[in-house]
Amino acid sequence: MQEQPYMTCDDSDGLHEECGVFGVYDFDGNDVAPTIYYGLLALQHRGQESCGIAVSDTEGPKGKVKVYKGMGLAGEVFTPDVLEELRQGDIGVGHVRYSTAGGSTRENAQPLVLNYIKGTLALAHNGNLVNAPELRRELEYGGAIFQTTIDSEVVAYHIARERVKSGTVEEAVRLAMKKIAGAYSLVVMSPRKLIGARDPFGFKPLCIGKRDNAYILASETCALDTVGAEFVRDVKPGEIVTITKEGIKSDRSLCLAPEKEARCIFEYIYFARPDTRIDGVSVYHARLAAGRFLAEDHPVEADLVVGVPESGNAAAQGYAQESGIPYGTAFVKNSYVGRTFIKPKQKNRESSVQVKLNVLKESVAGKRIVMVDDSIVRGTTCGRIVGMLREAGAKEVHVRISAPPFLYPCYFGTDIPSEDQLIAHGRTTEEICREIGADSLGYLGLERLPQMAEGLPICSACFSGRYPIAPPAEDIRGEYIR
Numbered sequence: 495m496q497e498q499p500y501m502t503c504d505d506s507d508g509l510h511e512e513c514g515v516f517g518v519y520d521f522d523g524n525d526v527a528p529t530i531y532y533g534l535l536a537l538q539h540r541g542q543e544s545c546g547i548a549v550s551d552t553e554g555p556k557g558k559v560k561v562y563k564g565m566g567l568a569g570e571v572f573t574p575d576v577l578e579e580l581r582q583g584d585i586g587v588g589h590v591r592y593s594t595a596g597g598s599t600r601e602n603a604q605p606l607v608l609n610y611i612k613g614t615l616a617l618a619h620n621g622n623l624v625n626a627p628e629l630r631r632e633l634e635y636g637g638a639i640f641q642t643t644i645d646s647e648v649v650a651y652h653i654a655r656e657r658v659k660s661g662t663v664e665e666a667v668r669l670a671m672k673k674i675a676g677a678y679s680l681v682v683m684s685p686r687k688l689i690g691a692r693d694p695f696g697f698k699p700l701c702i703g704k705r706d707n708a709y710i711l712a713s714e715t716c717a718l719d720t721v722g723a724e725f726v727r728d729v730k731p732g733e734i735v736t737i738t739k740e741g742i743k744s745d746r747s748l749c750l751a752p753e754k755e756a757r758c759i760f761e762y763i764y765f766a767r768p769d770t771r772i773d774g775v776s777v778y779h780a781r782l783a784a785g786r787f788l789a790e791d792h793p794v795e796a797d798l799v800v801g802v803p804e805s806g807n808a809a810a811q812g813y814a815q816e817s818g819i820p821y822g823t824a825f826v827k828n829s830y831v832g833r834t835f836i837k838p839k840q841k842n843r844e845s846s847v848q849v850k851l852n853v854l855k856e857s858v859a860g861k862r863i864v865m866v867d868d869s870i871v872r873g874t875t876c877g878r879i880v881g882m883l884r885e886a887g888a889k890e891v892h893v894r895i896s897a898p899p900f901l902y903p904c905y906f907g908t909d910i911p912s913e914d915q916l917i918a919h920g921r922t923t924e925e926i927c928r929e930i931g932a933d934s935l936g937y938l939g940l941e942r943l944p945q946m947a948e949g950l951p952i953c954s955a956c957f958s959g960r961y962p963i964a965p966p967a968e969d970i971r972g973e974y975i976r
């Protein structure tokens with residue numbers, strides 16, 4: 495039987511991050527697997543299809559890695575018994591996954607563990623490579639047999655191949671990075687070292703934390719807070735950090751000039767948790783700023799500003815602060831909706847919104863509402879929510895979006911559907927406004943995005959079409975939800 499991609503109710507018209515990564519090297523060997531487990535729980539918003547943990551003992555025999563992977567949420571996959579099985583070890587990596595390239599199957603779950611002549615590598619990867627098909631073909635012609643369909647295996651093979659020729663595993667990672675192109679934040683466990691690496695553009699985040707005698711690598715700072723670790727610093731775009739008992743060693747030889755960096759702006763708009771800071775910029779502050787810009791650029795007379803939970807809330811607060819219109823709650827979210835919908839078609843996409851959100855009639859009835867959301871993809875969900883507000887008695891509904899219109903595909907790990915499915919493709923703002931049934935519609939301007947990221951160099955290609963790396967000749971994006 496062919497496996498079906500899982501979908502959450504939450505996901506019906508939203509976009510997905512590809513993955514979250516987490517790594518620990520605890521010199522005292524304390525609670526490595528439980529620490530990774532709690533880290534993955536904090537990163538769960540970055541991927542809900544599959545997850546995994548691999549642990550090893552740097553003092554033990556090389557090549558002995560315990561790994562457990564499964565389909566579903568970390569809280570479902572890692573039972574107390576499974577965590578007990580993974581208890582031995584002082585080093586480990588973990589992963590949560592949503593597939594944008596490679597299918598959603600157990601084989602494609604990460605971390606990927608590879609046995610080779612120098613021992614074992616375990617690798618967890620966030621992002622998409624733009625040259626994965628060429629690299630895969632090259633390896634296959636060289637005799638490699640792939641177990642999965644994911645980019646991460648291409649990365650792991652390249653590291654293993656380079657390791658045979660180079661003196662250290664971090665040098666092998668560096669040489670592999672010279673071949674791979676695209677978006678990647680990696681955590682790699684070798685028999686004796688924990689390595690973190692970020693692509694030279696810095697598309698995806700990666701940070702370093704410390705707790706007692708343990709160093710931690712994580713996609714987001716919120717995961718450091720969850721496990722009680724202090725934030726040390728972000729891994730720089732293009733940097734390789736090697737963690738051993740001697741401390742942290744850094745290689746910045748692949749870093750680009752800062753103005754060439756291209757952090758995914760959608761991390762700030764939607765993906766990352768609001769309690770995360772990426773490269774020194776608070777995601778919460780970025781969203782507040784987006785709301786303030788929307789109020790300046792698209793003012794309207796109204797009685798109440800509301801956010802579509804969760805990522806619309808901070809931008810709604812910013813809009814309220816700037817406009818002076820009171821901020822309120824219009825939606826009650828059901829947080830307990832499981833992975834109910836499998837590959838939804840248009841029809842159950844609509845009903846999934848109702849399962850997920852209820853409108854607080856008492857809050858909105860008789861009022862002119864400004865509804866702030868982070869994006870409109872196909873328009874299905876947005877239109878449905880506008881309709882729900884009207885049914886609840888809202889007099890007017892003015893929609894404000896804390897991102898510019900989506901017009902182009904992403905090749906770096908976000909599952910933006912093809913252009914013909916994007917509501918903004920070939921439509922004016924007025925036409926979209928009519929289609930979603932709103933009284934007015936305002937998007938964040940493209941020129942506001944660098945301000946939102948406090949001047950950090952960003953990628954905004956899905957809005958502007960200006961790609962930091964040339965798009966690949968063949969479409970490397972995965973099987974998208976149509």
Ligand code: SF4
Nearest residue numbers: 758904908953955956
């Ligand atoms: S194209 Fe869009 S979603 Fe993809 S990396 Fe760039 S900003 Fe992020």
